[in-house]
Amino acid sequence: MIKHLPFRIFVYSIFISLVFACKNDAKIVQNEYEIASDTINFQWQKLKQGGFTINHGAILIPVKLEGIDKTFKMQLDLGIDHNVIYGDTLRAITSAYPALQNNIQHREGYDVFYNQIHFGNQQPIAQDSLMVQKNFGKSENLKDFDIIGTLGANEIKNKILLIDFKSQQLVITEKLEDWEADSFSYTPLRFKNNQLYLDLIANGSKNAVVYNTQASMFPLATIDADLFKSITEENNTEIKKLKSWGEEISFTGSNIITKIRIADVNLPINNKKAFFTEAEKVSKTLKSENLKAVIGSDLFMNNTIVIDLVNNRFGIK
Template sequence: MFFQENQIIMLNLAENFDMKIFKKLMGSAAIFIALSLIGGYLYFDQKFTPPENNLNVAGIAENTTLGWDHTEENSHAAVLLPVKIKGIDNVFFMQLDSGSPTTMFYKKSLESIRTKFHDKIRINEKLNTMSAQFSLGNMTVTSDFKLLNYGNRVDFKNTVANNIIGTIGTDLFEKRIVILDFKNERCSFVENTDEKGFETFEFKKRKIMFPGTIASEKLKLLYDSGTSGYELLTNREEWQKYRRPDGSIKKEKGNSWGNVLTVNSATADQTVTIGNSKLQLSEVTYVEGTSKMQNLLMKTSGMQGMIGNKLFLNHTLIVDCKNKKFKVK
């Protein structure tokens, strides 16, 4: 009897001991998972957080010529703006890219400029930056610009060549209200404008998210002028839903900072409402070959697609990132 009672006591102690260990292990696992989630969130939050905006902007640019970079497949591949580097009379071009949070220069292009104007291009090899000032109309932009190991050699002999030397990002959008008159191919960067009839949009981490609607479905759409020649880029599932079943499909090669992508575009017949403006969606696109990081960015941001400049070709788009207001007219 005594032995049986001791055996029962020992079993109860063992069960209690095992339960305590189990609870501790579960508690540790929960803490580990929580810390992993927090760590993951902080990592990606930091990964997609742009650096501090160090642009020093003076003056404004009004009715600057808005040009286009052309490819064999796309006549509106990128918006190009004419700029001058301080101390150099030549006109170069920079791509206006609302998908880039940072204004930067292309190192390979600058190195070719430096062979001719060696005392005007000051590159910090250690920091991979360039201290410079460029002008657009009567507006000047000064900073230590980041350099991207990208670009082509500048052709000084060809006076009509689009010598693209860098990218203008949304850090400049924070400093000035941007007016893109696509119909008349004009662009302005101003400090004030009449904002009657303007609507709100989301502007986080220098990403422009317009509210949109397609067939009563509300969407969050990233305005990325880097995808200039496309109306709406989305995933394959949405692409299948929006395209015309009997419509044609066009395949082409795309370029994302030197990475080759496969771009699939299909005819569509939809109406896209951006704010209160109804725009005709005649084409929808999805891309193969994007990186895991790019796909993750789309998922974590909550966006359902990206819109380029082609959707606004017959309109004027005004974007005030400082006050998070916009208008399509």
């Protein structure tokens, strides 16, 4: 049960998140998942900001609400610690299904909607309570929209999340078979403030970064000038100005030309850019956690990753 409001939205969201809106029998065979009962197929949501498009903006997972014969989608955002349903969207749902109005309970300053939600593979999600984010989402006819909310880090706490980016499939489990686990290269993982902290290797040195499955504006964004200079072209830079929480922030970007890796796996850098900012709000927040950069899913499009919150490790292959 959700006891506390509000969402803990950190300044990492300047880089990480742009919000628009189980039992395991799956196996990995030759770098691909077999289609099993607990395999979840996901889609990408494109995001647009500042005149450019982010193709891999947000992971959308199919879900079904109890009592409604329609498949919806929810974003996977490990940067929040609970599940959310958009308030305007919920109003459209309860207009079409008035009985569900009884599932809303009022708390001091916020509402909670109770419903047993299932993933697209029919497995129930961990929590049956969704915090209502007021004045957000769509309120048109139910048939005209499908994204209804966000799934948070509570879905994978003390569990293991595998994401096969090539196949656009994921699995949530409690244990890996030995041969599965041995197929990954690992680096230590810290899970703090609902953020995933790990090391990125560049020029032989470790750089503490934060990764989130939710949207990242850039493949890599850093507050460390030395790191930026060491991995990018000295010339051919570009400037992006984006707004976050009403403040315009300037980023300097350039092509990544130096190999970067996680554990022992080199990441794809062709046509990938890194961006640097000196914005005080961003720098102060990241420096407070001794972080140098934020990375997004765009760096993993050729890989399968494992976010292992049982053994506190991040795996990649």
